[in-house]
Amino acid sequence: MNKRRITFLRRTVQILCLVMLVYGGYIFKVKHHTTQQANLFPALKAPEGYISTTKFDRGSILWPSGDNPVLENYPPGLVCRFNPRGGLFKACIVHFISENLTWRTSFKYLLPHLTLFMLLCFLFGRLWCRWACPIGTVGDFLTMLRKKMNIPSRKFPAGFRNGLRSGSYCILGTSFFISALIGVPHLARFQCYWFLPYCQICPARLICPIFGLIKPGWKDFETAITTMFTILAWLVLGIFVAAFYWGRRIWCHLCPVGLMNSWFNRGAGVELKKISVKCNKCGLCTEACPMGLTEMFEKKTDGVFNQSGCIMCLRCVEICPRDGCLSANFFGRKIVESRLKK
């Protein structure tokens, strides 16, 4: 059909990111035996006496392999450390925060990592989600499959999307709470079951290792708690697949990493703007929005319409048929604006 430059660019970037994030280690051929060698910032290591006794050492549900990634840093997006040898980054931000809540790492060590995360989010908001997150890329592939099958996508009402967002807050809150709780020395013996609670159910943990041709730790029925996590993980994976297959990016309303990125969306360097008088209310922007957002359609004043749900895919800017109606700006400089496709 019509030439879609942004989609083409985005797909390319997505695939590049996927390759880099999961095979970066191979590509750069970095040998990394110790964490320090491949770290931008001060290394974060579990203090002595903690989790040395956890079952993860035995290579179970969380750890498919003991290898370390190239960089021990944490970008926005569900990039998962759980792929062997390959991963460019260590893990996602939820992993990072959970881990350190349990370890009670001093703030001094955390600061550079948090700053990096915030800087990236401040620059691009949730752009990472649609352009870099490897799990999102996998999900988009499922969406493509559906389109090939000529199955219409499901649209969800605003109430449902808001519900998912609340759910996301619950997940994030619960996993941080559990992480902090098991950091209390008296409760340290629970660490072997409750460590990184979100990671245990995260679909990225199950999917990323596959790219490295490694079998993820996909079942553990040893105790009641591990059984619970195993079943939850399957459930979430099921939701993940179904959500991406039928609901485009509806999953991303639930994802806690996306949630954390979204806090920076409104003030982010990437700004989406609308000039309302040029809008003909065709609704294409909402029709095409993978997150099902409506703000850019409903907005009746000129200006920025960054929404917390927006993953900055720029699909709306691309599809809008009115010249100059929607535009994407980077710190006030116009990058692209909508126009009739050639």
Added chain:
Amino acid sequence: MEIYAGIDIGSVTTKCVILQGKSIIGKALVKTGIDTEKCANDVLDMAAGDAGIKVEEIQRMVSTGYGRRIFRRADRIITEISAAAAGGYILCGEKATLIIDVGGQDTKVIEVNGKGEVLDFLMNDKCAAGTGRFLEIMSHVFETDIQGFSQLAIGSESPVAINSTCSVFAESEVVSLIASSARKEDIAAGLFRSIASRVAGMVRQFRRYELTVFCGGGAKSQALKGFIEKAIERPLIVLQEPQFVVAYGAACLAR
């Protein structure tokens, strides 16, 4: 001093004003006959006679009005809207004015800003409703002329409601009202009020003016003035000899 003429060829009367500088030195009015061009020439001659000059002494002539294209001697042709705007604006001391012109064939409302530029105007529909012609037809029904008709209306205390402003239908409505022994005064007042409310409806489309000027043949009727004032809740300025305002404006534009 240079001499200019403005000729307003209306559907009912043709008017001419001759200016020397800013002052009017001559004017004339005739009924527009079948031969519009001859009429225009006649009225020009009459006005020149009134001013005591020869037609050749007139430097520039501007024609306007419904028959403006027919008068071929004109140096410039403008529409009656611009002419009325210029006339009303200059005569009222160059302020932002709203000019209501109830003429023979149409009614116009023109908004002029403080610089004399026309901002917007409205004209009534193509039928005679709400125009001088309508009043004329109605005064025939009452067997009087417009002035007498107007006088009649002023005497009324409770005007009847008249719904139709279409001259044909209003006539039959009036006839049936007379038959039902309503007071003549009240019927006349009702007719004026129905026109006034139409004009007021047009006036309300405008908001940015200080003065409201009433001109054109219709402005000679005290009753119409009163009813319009009541309907728009503003005083109307009626110029002397309101039917010459357009011709005066045309003459001014010849400068």
Added chain:
Amino acid sequence: MKNKEYLREDYAKTLKFFSKGKDSPEIPGNSEAIEKYRKLSGLKETDFFYDAFLKAKSTIPEKEKKPVAGYFCNTVPEELLLACGVHPVRLCSADSHCAECGEEAIPGDICPMVKAACGDFFHDFNRMMDLLIIPATCDGRVKLAEILSPVAKDIYFIDIPRNTDYLENVNIWEKEYTKFFDYLKSKFKVKPARREILDACVQTNERTRMYRKIYEARAKKPGIMNAFDYFIMANSSFFLSPAEWTEKASLLYREISGREQEPGRKKILLAGSPVVFPNFKILDILGDAGCCVSADVVCSAYGRLYDPVEIDEETESGIIRALSLKYVAPSICPCFVGIDKLINTVLDSVERYGLDGVIYYNIRLCQVFEMASGVLRSVLKDRDIPFLFLKTDFSKEDTGQLKTRVEAFMEMLG
């Protein structure tokens, strides 16, 4: 029982009687009008469009060897018809002679466009139309369809809700269009693949692109193409196939883009009721007053051709939704709720092309257009954009009055 139940066929006899003597393929006055405007044109490539008007109606079916479907207004998805191998023809007519012919079937104070459509139907389309499609736009057209249904071979009604808000109604549009598509498939016994609808969309999008180029060239350089040529070109898309139209329009575009603009012309935006050949009365008047219609927001040109089909997902449902987002959601037709679209489009065009004023043209007896004008007037007044409202019909007797207004408007613009 003395009074038998009414059947459609009962009325057919009357209609046939009305149409008697009017069913010549030639519409009187049409070719004179074409020659008149052709002389004014000064462009080579417009010849094709004028010729198309001369012979279009009688040649379409023979040339295309396809079934023909006639429709009114702008909310019938042409792409679906094209995909089914049907030749779509928009029947909106504005011929005063046709309006007279239609008088008998629909007498009274009815919009002349509706009467003309009826008369036009008597003339020629009756013979070659396999299907008549009526979208629920203005009441006049809907009722016309019903009146004509006894003689039409087949008739289909697309019931589009009055509210054109995307969020509210997109699912209903999708359902309506899908139903329509299913109907077409069963009627013409075809099973178009997704590819074929997409191809049809490509064709109409090409047309949109070409149209926009011309639209913008005209708006930016006043006088490179006069309003008659422009509307003839736009109107001919009513019955020409999109591919053919695009091809010829691109030649025209090449010709006009080499032309120089006429300096000092006042640029006007024409909005309001559809301007359809041969009712170019309003264009005649504007042209005589020396004003240049640089842009328009009317459904017979801009509203029909300006927006493309943008398909988000190439599933069948996705395509059909996208079609509704081309035809219904952005519709500027005042029959629908959504006057803000019309007003915003006018405001945007005025600013974007630096236009001097807006003229709103209203066909007498078309109430919705007239009602919308009040809002537009007040909005434009607040923004100091000169506005003129003109109400008229097909007759010539008010030309003088209208001319006065237009001339006064031009004097007002300075």
